[in-house]
Amino acid sequence: MTDPIQKNALTASIADGVLRLKGDFTVWTLHDLPAGADETSGIDLSEVYHLDTAGAWYLLGRESAGARIEGLSGGQAGFVDMVRNARPEPDPEAPALKSWRALLERTGRRVVEALGYARELAEYQGRFLAAVGRAIRHPRDFRFTSLVYHCQETGMRAVPIVALMSFLIGVVLAFQGSMQLQRFGAEIFVIDLIAVSVLRELGILLTAIIVAGRTASALTASIGSMKMNEEVDAMRTLGLDPDMVLILPRVLALIITLPILGLISNLFGLFGGALMSWIELGISPSMFKYRLLADISVDHVIVGLSKAPVFAMIIGVIGCHAGMKVGKDAESLGAQTSTAVVAAIFAVIVADALFSIFFAEIGL
């Protein structure tokens, strides 16, 4: 090797149970020790020019195993003493639990963590509602500009993606539905299929999933980076309530815009379905409109859109909570952002399932 660090390579020889070292005994040459070096009863260092902490560490390890250390120069001996004094003292390790007990403990911790998460989400829900109450009592504390800004960010800017996605879903439903229904000669029912599935379930659910991906991550990132920078703490010391300044406008903006996005999604879904029915089955748009108005109850739209504010609340609360949980390092910001998206999408789907049961029970 032409490494200039190894100015003097280490040569080691073992004679009469004594390890004789010559050259530089450093971290770079530590592995040059010959086999059997660890079994010698003494180490002679009189020809070692340069000794570093790694070398001293090796010597100390051998010394405590009973080997004699000889031939250190005065400076080197002082150096070895310095390293000796600096050697870390391991703390006694906690006794390891038996495997099944460790498993039990881990499971217990996970369960408590999960319950704690649910409790915290409930807390943030409560904080949001308290902030709403406060905004009603003291309208001057409410940040209207911020609300408008977030409506634009979460609502307006999501319109193109939501519209495109719903249009495509309508197209797919019409196409797949017509293929199946044609076999029974019941093509006309494709209109019912599209209308019920889009209006009742898919329109709002897919919108909520897109918004959960888009906005929950944005909420976590924006609040989280402020948290990381201690801006949230600064806000508290300045007498600003983060609930009012950060959480209320963001969640409220979601609650306002998600039903509107859901409505847009419904319209584009129906439009896509109508277009595909026309192309594939020759059902004219006027026929589509006629059957839609005659056969499909407005209840479906109500059922669909009534879920929107609840989904919005779920997404907003999960996003804001994750943002507030960000620590001081960038890594926790990334981790919390992805957790927020996954949790928000999961929670939206669970809530949708619960809604289905609920509406089935009350017969809507």
Add this chain to the structure above:
Amino acid sequence: MTENVIEVRGLRNQFGRHVVHDQLDLDIRRGEILGVVGGSGTGKSVLLRTIVGLNRPAAGTVRVFGQDLKTLSGFAREAIERRWGVMFQNGALFSSLSVRENVEVPLQAIPGLSPESRKALAELKVSMAGLPWLANEKYPSDLSGGMKKRAGLARALALDPEIVFLDEPTAGLDPIGADAFDHLIVELRDALNLSVFMVTHDLDTLHACCDRIAVLAEKRVLTTGTMADMLKVDHPWVHEYFHGPRARAATTTERGKE
């Protein structure tokens, strides 16, 4: 006090039209602790970054161990880089690794070093930097500012370097912590025969550890010398710096100690 480990000659640094350094000369001798002071924006950190090669100078040469850094490449440069350690202002620890793993990173460059030895050496360095055993398994986000600096120092010292660069080592530490850090640096210098390049604003640190002080002003090193020399310089900024109320407090406490 003979050999110069670092020689900076005719250095010029500029960002766009803003010239930070012009015709800057600076020497660091083997085994000394050099304190670099200067007002905010005089390019102390830029100088440090230039010497360690993070910043390309517009003109001038930086010679480390007698070799011009600009002409070196690849293996030779890496070899030089292993002979110095840098402690950044906030430790610049890798946040995904624990303190011990952070210190192990430079040790991974050594061929043939077993993982157990690497672990033990890293633990030794952590302890030498004055951190408790418990800190080994902690992550940077769990550490206080002072502990981060110590962990950064432990990583800088991992390969027993000959030169250590410290960027504001005592900034943001409480006086007791700063004092302990000063002692640590002197102790390590004495034990490991380090040369230390220290950017600092802390007058107590300058008093307590630095053998020589270099003052950056007017885009160059205005003057270098011991603390006693500094007190005699009659450049207005230098005078203000070393004779201001804070400086007087630092000198009197230092005299009281001796």
